[in-house]
Amino acid sequence: MQLFEVLLESSAKAHGHLCPGQIVGVRMAMLGCRLIGLTEPTRRDQIKKLIVYVEMDRCTADAVAHVTGVKLGRRSLKFVDYGIMAATFMNLETGKAYRVISTEEARDLASVYAPEIAEKGPRQLAAYKRMPDSVLFRVQKVRVNIDECDLPGPTRRKIVCSNCGQVIRDKRESMIEDRPVCRPCSGACYFNHAREVSWPDMNWSPGEQTPANRTNRDGDAGNRRFAIQ
């Protein structure tokens, strides 16, 4: 694994800014990988061994993903929305898993670890670099029962929603009166009042000019033809 400062710089660049969450995330990932015996998680021979569950959608999550190389689309990054500054690192080969939790007291301790810095933000940055892992984190050894349908690799199962015909992958369906339905049809869903619409430049495809440029050339004919409903 690269040095902390190198990882922090690249992580902050990828994330968009350097913040205390980046430092916590980079260190959390370094510790998590060390605990499960992965020295180079982004290397080809190790990348498939790793699954990370992040429990927050904050800056720290981006840093954890950056350092470990886990990705939502590879199914190696799992987001579980607990609102807790924690992540679990699992080695699929050994089954070992450790949950690394960022301590709340670290925030209060910033002033004693970097007393010479008066401003809160810079003080937290300096302090989080100085604190040992034992101050910044608590660690739990955990058991993760991972379903086959949550593992990286090809889709294990497809099923069709009995209500709308939508294909549902990997056991994400709900069963209502013994019939499979997709989440939107089940009602337990993050949106409501869904209705299908048409949109401007519906026939655009890559290789053509972008819709915005074509509108400049052709006027707003497309928009007139397909008003947004």
Add this chain to the structure above:
Amino acid sequence: MLKKIKVEDAIGTRLAHDITEIRPGEFKGPAFRQGHEVCNDDICHLQKLGKNHLYLIDLADDEIHENQAATILAQGLGGEGVRWEDNPKEGKIGLHAAMDGLLSVDAAALAAFNMVDEVMCATLHSHTLVKKGELVAATRAIPLVMKRAPVERAAAIASQHGGVVSVKALKKAKVGLVVTGSEVFHGLIEDKFAPILGGKVTDLGCVVTGISFAPDDETLITAAIRSHIDSGCDLLLLSGGMSVDPDDVTRKAIHMAGAQEMHYGAAALPGAMFLVAAINGIPLLGVPACGLHHRITVLDLVLPRILAGETITKKELAFIGHGGLCMDCPECSYPHCPFGKGM
């Protein structure tokens, strides 16, 4: 796990913890020790101590008793020059100075340690002069039974820089004194500085190897400094000439003598015009005139730290500020006062 039983039913069981007895103004300590087998004669005594129930302990694999916890905590807390006995009393272990010297407390690690739930450690102030055997810190686990992991994490936090409390012996330095001021040099007034400064360094076990007097002439002060250094002193104290008058040339002389580092000004009163410099690793301390008037000044805060091997820079002189204001009491009680204790 703890099981509560009536004290009358406890005969034949062993006590899970020390039981404290307090007789106001007379005694405070364990009336019964952990492991004591309760017998019929104990019941009345226990009831007089307010114990109508006792705990039986059945520890799970990941649990430890308060005494085991105290031992783990003390192992993390005790640094160089600190000793402790693995014999917790009432769940507490005291950490003691293994030698005369200067106590150093890692305040950040101490704060982080105490932020872990269910453990505590209290210490004397950092930079306190302590005697061999003196209690410098004490620790305990707060509950009778606790999980092992947080105790071990607290101990790891404590040991991050080799322990929260450590005691360093003071170097028995060979000290040169340079008393500046034309008024003294020419005999217009009697010098009072040399006996004061000499007394302070000898009280700390040092030896005064030479005293020089120089007028307010930077060349002559420089020559006096060089002479002390050439004769092998470990530490040089200079008095006077640290202020803002045109005749105050001691700072210039220290610079001319080859000081590689100079930090002028300390966040303490008395002692704002204090100066710390170094020539080839030999510390030079410039003591302003307040040292004549006040029994205790910033010199008394800095000198033991220098003798304990600490390097004093701008940062250390700045951090003295919190608590660096002497209350100028009619009867000085230093070191039993807040002066210099805020660091």
